Amino acid sequence: xxxxxxxxxxxxxxxxxxxxxxxxxxxxxxxxxxxxxxxxxxxxxxxxxxxxxxxxxxxxxxxxxxxxxxxxxxxxxxxxxxxxxxxxxxxxxxxxxxxxxxxxxxxxxxxxxxxxxxxxxxxxxxxxxxxxxxxxxxxxxxxxxxxxxxxxxxxxxxxx
Amino acid sequence: xxxxxxxxxxxxxxxxxxxxxxxxxxxxxxxxxxxxxxxxxxxxxxxxxxxxxxxxxxxxxxxxxxxxxxxxxxxxxxxxxxxxxxxxxxxxxxxxxxxxxxx
Numbered sequence: 001x002x003x004x005x006x007x008x009x010x011x012x013x014x015x016x017x018x019x020x021x022x023x024x025x026x027x028x029x030x031x032x033x034x035x036x037x038x039x040x041x042x043x044x045x046x047x048x049x050x051x052x053x054x055x056x057x058x059x060x061x062x063x064x065x066x067x068x069x070x071x072x073x074x075x076x077x078x079x080x081x082x083x084x085x086x087x088x089x090x091x092x093x094x095x096x097x098x099x100x101x102x103x104x105x106x107x108x109x110x111x112x113x114x115x116x117x118x119x120x121x122x123x124x125x126x127x128x129x130x131x132x133x134x135x136x137x138x139x140x141x142x143x144x145x146x147x148x149x150x151x152x153x154x155x156x157x158x159x160x
Numbered sequence: 161x162x163x164x165x166x167x168x169x170x171x172x173x174x175x176x177x178x179x180x181x182x183x184x185x186x187x188x189x190x191x192x193x194x195x196x197x198x199x200x201x202x203x204x205x206x207x208x209x210x211x212x213x214x215x216x217x218x219x220x221x222x223x224x225x226x227x228x229x230x231x232x233x234x235x236x237x238x239x240x241x242x243x244x245x246x247x248x249x250x251x252x253x254x255x256x257x258x259x260x261x262x263x
Binding site: 035036037038041042046081082083084086101104105106108109110111112113114115117118119121122123124125126127128 | 175186188190205206207208214215216217218219220221222223224225226227229230231232233234235236237247248249251255257
């Protein structure tokens with residue numbers, strides 16, 4: 001029984017992959033056009049150490065603590081190279097979410113644009129060098145809110 | 161070459177849930193190889209998901225995102241059979257794109 005469900009799942013995943021390739025290869029000009037534009041990538045914010053400094057650089061304001069942001073991540077991470085982080089919020093009119101790792105050389109890990117119609121939910125995997133606070137920043141109604149959770153890392157994610 | 165992106169999108173109750181896995185080294189620039197040389201940074205900077213010509217999700221990533229990044233997000237307004245385009249570009253200008261059909 002277990003094997004059968006496993007087969008089914010694998011088939012589903014492979015099937016989706018093949019369909020994706022078939023469609024993609026049929027749309028060569030569209031593929032070329034579809035490359036995202038990285039010129040607006042916030043280079044400076046990604047090169048700033050410290051949580052508050054990064055939030056200021058990224059959004060130009062301070063973030064207020066909020067209990068309406070829920071973070072789902074392990075309290076102890078065996079492997080700092082792959083720490084799954086989920087963020088969801090009940091705050092209204094969310095336009096952006098950012099994930100910061102306080103003790104990484106540069107705090108900012110990722111920022112997300114949430115256009116209208118997209119739910120304020122993200123799940124992403126992050127690297128963290130050592131036991132650290134992870135901060136989620138949510139932009140709601142033009143204001144910044146944040147929530148913090150500590151992760152105990154037993155093996156660092158930066159190798160070497 | 162096979163696409164670097166594997167994505168599944170499932171519609172349920174008006175909400176489309178997208179799961180995407182991208183094959184990419186995501187080198188941070190802080191790690192040294194066995195000979196002690198720094199491995200130069202090589203990571204995805206931007207990933208976009210578009211539906212019906214509009215971006216429904218844009219991620220700006222730094223080198224602290226894990227190797228072979230996994231992403232999950234949800235949006236409203238998609239129907240079964242609709243196409244999603246998922247694309248990324250990295251700091252070396254390499255890019256890839258794929259299409260997924262909402263199931």
